Amino acid sequence: MSDLLERLRGRGWRLTAQRRVVAEVLDGDHVHYTADEVHARAAELLPEISRATVYNTLGELVSLGEIMEVSTDGRAKRYDPNAHHAHQHLVCSQCGTIRDVHPLGDLLAGLPAEERFGFQVAAVEVTYRGLCPGCSAA
Amino acid sequence: MSDLLERLRGRGWRLTAQRRVVAEVLDGDHVHYTADEVHARAAELLPEISRATVYNTLGELVSLGEIMEVSTDGRAKRYDPNAHHAHQHLVCSQCGTIRDVHPLGDLLAGLPAEERFGFQVAAVEVTYRGLCPGCSAA
DNA sequence: TCTTGACTTAGACATTGTCTAATGTAGGAT
DNA sequence: ATCCTACATTAGACAATGTCTAAGTCAAGA
Structure with missing residues (x-):
């Protein structure tokens, strides 16, 4: 930085x-x-x-x-600030903590042509949600 | 409804x-x-x-x-209102139009265990972004 | 029909973000 | 080193979205 x-x-x-x-x-x-x-x-x-x-x-x-x-x-x-490495986010549903994560595979490929409605699809954002270790323990 | x-x-x-x-x-x-x-x-x-x-x-x-x-x-x-059928969203970066879409595969499976940081991952939200037919023509 | 607790209302308030006019200043020009 | 000026900063008004409260209203069971 x-x-x-x-x-x-x-x-x-x-x-x-x-x-x-x-x-x-x-x-x-x-x-x-x-x-x-x-x-x-x-x-x-x-x-x-x-x-x-x-x-x-x-x-x-x-x-x-x-x-x-x-x-x-x-x-x-x-x-x-981590804008130069592609990544997605994992968010705690309870406390809101955010972690950067790196899913496998080509996320754009999951959307078939017939589900694109003529859009030029350029990007995909993924948010995983769940309980972080602290909140699931409590 | x-x-x-x-x-x-x-x-x-x-x-x-x-x-x-x-x-x-x-x-x-x-x-x-x-x-x-x-x-x-x-x-x-x-x-x-x-x-x-x-x-x-x-x-x-x-x-x-x-x-x-x-x-x-x-x-x-x-x-x-379409809450009873799992789906994701495709959004036009220009005009904001939203379409419901249905990607293939198990989206949660894309996040490997070592990228879960101990979270109990329960859900995933995906937003595809691109230009809709109207906006890419203009 | 009566009663009551849930529902609705107007408007104040809170949070997040944007805009403007006046003032300050970084960095090139001298 | 100093000056100039276009760009940056500031305080605070304003805007958009959402939440809360106190008082009045009403749906539905008795």
Whole structure:
């Protein structure tokens, strides 16, 4: 993630303190924060950062393909920095925990031509749901 | 859908005019309205129906397993009356049109044990995305 | 027909996200 | 090193969607 900022500067991005802290917050594996969670964590590093900037920055990172938008619960969207490796999500129905997972096979191939209704099908999103170890124990 | 009301009465539901019109709006194939769309259509049949009642009724129908909640765009949730036949969704990336589709094979089987992280995986939701015939022509 | 608890209503409130006008600043130009 | 300016940030209003409450209404059993 550290070279992300360099990549973006190459694309004409200005390197501001705000964008740096947003990128820092999103660094890591299995990170799936909502915009407001990103804002709260960014504000610990840069207290005066505004909500609008966080929303703007997240939107730009999505447009540039650097992070992915995930909506697993119909509530707030979450942002997944793991955008360069195809993956799907496994969500706990109880506590909402999200894990990145990698199913086998070509997921697009499962939809036969006669079920495509003339669409040019380009992508597929899969969300597995179940109880995480903690919640199934309780 | 017409016997839905009878089924629900059997479960102790009061049959009110409001619930009747909500059920009527949800009758049909490939219906995927938002709560406010349901409200608007219900209000054509019963002008004084309130938003709260529509939200309540939709929530109850979901709890009872009579309709399904679908969130394909991170915006408003949509409600799918086709809850008794397993199916997935095909969404136009341009105009948002939704079709019910039936992929082949056991979708849960695609997730190997070592990718389940101890979860008890119970369900899987699949959203195919692409351009519908109208939008790919334009 | 009466009664009662479930249902409905209007509208306040909450959450999440977007937009605008004013101000600030990164980074190239000088 | 300093200046300029287009791009970035800010506070807060606004918008869209959803939830909650208190008061009034009514379906259906007695």
